Amino acid sequence: xxxxxxxxxxxxxxxxxxxxxxxxxxxxxxxxxxxxxxxxxxxxxxxxxxxxxxxxxxxxxxxxxxxxxxxxxxxxxxxxxxxxxxxxxxxxxxxxxxxxxxxxxxxxxxxxxxxxxxxxxxxxxxxx
Numbered sequence: 656x657x658x659x660x661x662x663x664x665x666x667x668x669x670x671x672x673x674x675x676x677x678x679x680x681x682x683x684x685x686x687x688x689x690x691x692x693x694x695x696x697x698x699x700x701x702x703x704x705x706x707x708x709x710x711x712x713x714x715x716x717x718x719x720x721x722x723x724x725x726x727x728x729x730x731x732x733x734x735x736x737x738x739x740x741x742x743x744x745x746x747x748x749x750x751x752x753x754x755x756x757x758x759x760x761x762x763x764x765x766x767x768x769x770x771x772x773x774x775x776x777x778x779x780x781x782x783x
Contacts, residue, residue: 656762656763656764657684657686657687657689657762657763657764657766658684658685658686658760658761658762659682659683659684659686659687659689659760659761659762659763659766659769660682660683660684660742660758660759660760661680661681661682661683661758661759661760661761661770661773662680662681662745662746662755662756662757662758662759663677663679663680663755663756663773663777663778664677664678664679664680664681664692664694664717664720664753664754664755664756665677665678665753665754665755665756666678666701666704666705666708666713666752666753667751667752667753667754668704668705668707668708668752669705670750670751670752674704675754676700676701676704676705677756677777677778678694678695678696678713678717678753678778679692679693679694679695679717679720679753679774679778680692680693680694680770680773680774680777680778681720681724681742681745681746681755682766682769682770682773683738683739683742684763684766685738685739687766688738689738689766689767690724690725690738690741690742691721691724691725691766691767691770692717692720692721692724692745693770693771693774694717694774694778695774695778695779696710696713696714696717698710701713708752712752713752713753716751716752716753717753719731719732720745720753723735723741723744723745724738724741724742724745726738726741746758
């Protein structure tokens with residue numbers, strides 16, 4: 656069994672109103688050497704909740720988060736060697752359209768499967 660931490664990624668189209676919808680999850684397990692992000696955007700729900708948000712732009716922002724998880728380098732991406740440092744950057748509070756929620760933890764034998772379970776619980780369940 657591996658300990659892990661995760662955050663739910665929130666779409667906050669108007670920071671001043673503090674309204675959000677869950678759109679993704681980032682899971683980090685130092686024990687398993689795992690850091691990855693998953694997301695799902697229900698475009699119909701997005702149009703109802705935040706018609707001003709372009710799904711392409713939202714996907715691009717989520718893609719940057721996944722790039723950070725995987726340690727990719729490039730313009731505008733932070734340069735951290737260790738997954739724990741990258742997770743720390745992802746979970747830092749910010750006033751952007753994509754924001755991390757509080758950090759939670761658990762244990763799992765399979766971080767990839769756990770990431771999917773968390774997506775089902777926190778993201779996909781809201782789209783049903």
